[in-house]
Amino acid sequence: MKTKAAVIGAGIGGLASAIRLAVKGYDTHLYEKSSRTGGKIGEMRLAGCRFDTGPSLFTLPELVDELFTLAGEDPRGHFRYVPLVSSCRYFWDDGTLLNAWTDRQRFAEEAEIVTGEPRENILGFLDECAELYDLTAGIFIFSPFYQLENFRKPESLNVARNFRKLNAFSTMHGIISRRFRSPKLIQLFDRYATYNGSSPYRAPGTLNVIAHLEHNMGAFFPEKGMREIVDALELLAGRCGVTIHTGEEVVSVVKQGKIVSAVETTAGVKPFGVVVSDVDVIPFYRKLLKEETYARKQERQERSTSALIFYWAMNRRFEELDLHNIFFSSDYPGEFRALRKGEVSADPTVYLFASSRAVSTDAPEGKDNWFVMINVPYDRGQDWKGVVSVARGNIIQKLGKRLSCSIEEAIGAEQVLDPPLIENLTASHRGALYGSSSNSRFAAFRRHPNVRNRYENLWFVGGSVHPGGGIPLCLASAKIACDMIPAAK
Numbered sequence: 494m495k496t497k498a499a500v501i502g503a504g505i506g507g508l509a510s511a512i513r514l515a516v517k518g519y520d521t522h523l524y525e526k527s528s529r530t531g532g533k534i535g536e537m538r539l540a541g542c543r544f545d546t547g548p549s550l551f552t553l554p555e556l557v558d559e560l561f562t563l564a565g566e567d568p569r570g571h572f573r574y575v576p577l578v579s580s581c582r583y584f585w586d587d588g589t590l591l592n593a594w595t596d597r598q599r600f601a602e603e604a605e606i607v608t609g610e611p612r613e614n615i616l617g618f619l620d621e622c623a624e625l626y627d628l629t630a631g632i633f634i635f636s637p638f639y640q641l642e643n644f645r646k647p648e649s650l651n652v653a654r655n656f657r658k659l660n661a662f663s664t665m666h667g668i669i670s671r672r673f674r675s676p677k678l679i680q681l682f683d684r685y686a687t688y689n690g691s692s693p694y695r696a697p698g699t700l701n702v703i704a705h706l707e708h709n710m711g712a713f714f715p716e717k718g719m720r721e722i723v724d725a726l727e728l729l730a731g732r733c734g735v736t737i738h739t740g741e742e743v744v745s746v747v748k749q750g751k752i753v754s755a756v757e758t759t760a761g762v763k764p765f766g767v768v769v770s771d772v773d774v775i776p777f778y779r780k781l782l783k784e785e786t787y788a789r790k791q792e793r794q795e796r797s798t799s800a801l802i803f804y805w806a807m808n809r810r811f812e813e814l815d816l817h818n819i820f821f822s823s824d825y826p827g828e829f830r831a832l833r834k835g836e837v838s839a840d841p842t843v844y845l846f847a848s849s850r851a852v853s854t855d856a857p858e859g860k861d862n863w864f865v866m867i868n869v870p871y872d873r874g875q876d877w878k879g880v881v882s883v884a885r886g887n888i889i890q891k892l893g894k895r896l897s898c899s900i901e902e903a904i905g906a907e908q909v910l911d912p913p914l915i916e917n918l919t920a921s922h923r924g925a926l927y928g929s930s931s932n933s934r935f936a937a938f939r940r941h942p943n944v945r946n947r948y949e950n951l952w953f954v955g956g957s958v959h960p961g962g963g964i965p966l967c968l969a970s971a972k973i974a975c976d977m978i979p980a981a982k
Contacts, residue, residue, distance in 0.1 A: 495520040496981045498767040504532025506954035507771030508726045509971035515733035518981030526742035531723035540806035540906035542862035545719040549846045552706040556968040572725035580712035582815035608675040622705035660698025668698035690797025690927035692829040697934040771955040775922040796871040796925035799912040807861035808905040816850040841867040871925040872912040928957030943974040
């Protein structure tokens with residue numbers, strides 16, 4: 494009889510873990526309390542429009558492809574994506590517009606024309622980001638670097654020899670502002686701190702590696718939208734023999750010394766030899782492991798930011814927009830000061846995602862589907878009804894001024910997602926999208942590891958553990974954890 498493995502939570506980290514365990518020979522069961530898999534990678538339909546409700550940027554697609562390859566399948570036979578010509582279109586209040594072409598030479602040339610920043614400065618910085626990725630990825634992203642034996646690897650020795658290049662004792666903004674003269678280019682590269690819910694004015698310069706993924710390695714989009722990633726992996730899991738239990742919540746885990754011997758679901762207690770958690774670590778310890786002390790220890794780490802998202806079915810199409818669009822704040826430092834205080838700036842940076850630019854059927858002809866998001870603090874008990882009302886007005890005013898139209902009149906239907914709803918739907922503690930923030934040089938070392946010595950058969954994946962949040966890092970967490978799990982007996 495095969496050894497049984499349980500994966501708790503069917504976010505992308507949980508799905509990837511279930512596939513990897515099945516390939517290793519385990520009788521794998523994936524439990525998800527909601528009616529659908531995917532976690533934050535969801536979708537909804539509103540007034541004839543389809544919306545991807547969560548992550549919208551797709552980088553390092555080879556991490557998805559690898560799961561099909563492990564299962565002996567051709568990825569292109571089951572999952573297709575296309576490279577983007579432009580990763581983002583940037584708008585400033587003074588009328589400046591800049592396309593971030595994925596051809597880095599073309600991007601540098603346009604950025605020089607638009608901002609006056611010499612192209613060699615831009616290309617030089619992107620080369621630095623690439624070097625930083627090559628230096629750190631093997632240790633900090635794709636391996637359990639917190640384990641002692643990892644520091645004996647040649648890659649670790651190389652990091653030690655080139656420690657100065659990590660920029661760990663400078664902030665992202667500090668490094669970027671020394672590389673560029675243009676305030677607009679500084680702001681553009683500063684924004685990559687928000688990709689893991691942090692501040693460029695506090696996060697270490699090492700995180701400038703994030704820009705490399707988009708500007709040097711490319712941005713992509715699934716042919717049917719972001720939800721297609723989850724749908725394809727769910728089907729792959731089924732073909733690999735994974736039993737998926739949607740609508741069945743895990744309410745506790747059964748411990749016997751250093752062993753997690755079983756999980757208790759709403760359908761009963763079931764024994765397992767291996768358990769993988771894709772649940773935010775704080776509710777996992779508090780509700781499932783019943784370890785309140787350890788849950789509080791995790792809570793002492795600063796949470797990442799959350800999001801306020803408006804899903805707007807627009808009754809007209811806006812040709813000025815690309816797939817991904819950023820409308821920058823005119824006071825970027827002030828925006829992050831407000832977030833740190835648990836507030837929302839009156840002039841927030843607005844991200845606008847219109848998936849119908851890539852998937853024409855996502856909106857009726859002549860109309861648009863807008864995913865409009867701003868960064869907001871995690872839930873500290875704010876009056877979210879009031880916050881949403883004020884922010885909505887500020888966003889509409891900002892977009893209307895820049896696009897020279899009445900946004901309010903163009904909104905045909907609306908749904909809203911705020912931090913309390915995010916926590917309710919995804920069990921992300923206080924609605925923090927990425928677990929703990931990276932607002933210190935020691936944050937990576939304090940992030941929850943993928944395995945804990947206290948338990949011999951319990952592993953952790955997903956956005957709240959090493960190496961962090963976002964699709965590529967969640968997939969990396971599954972790879973790290975499952976590589977540590979021996980093949981089934």
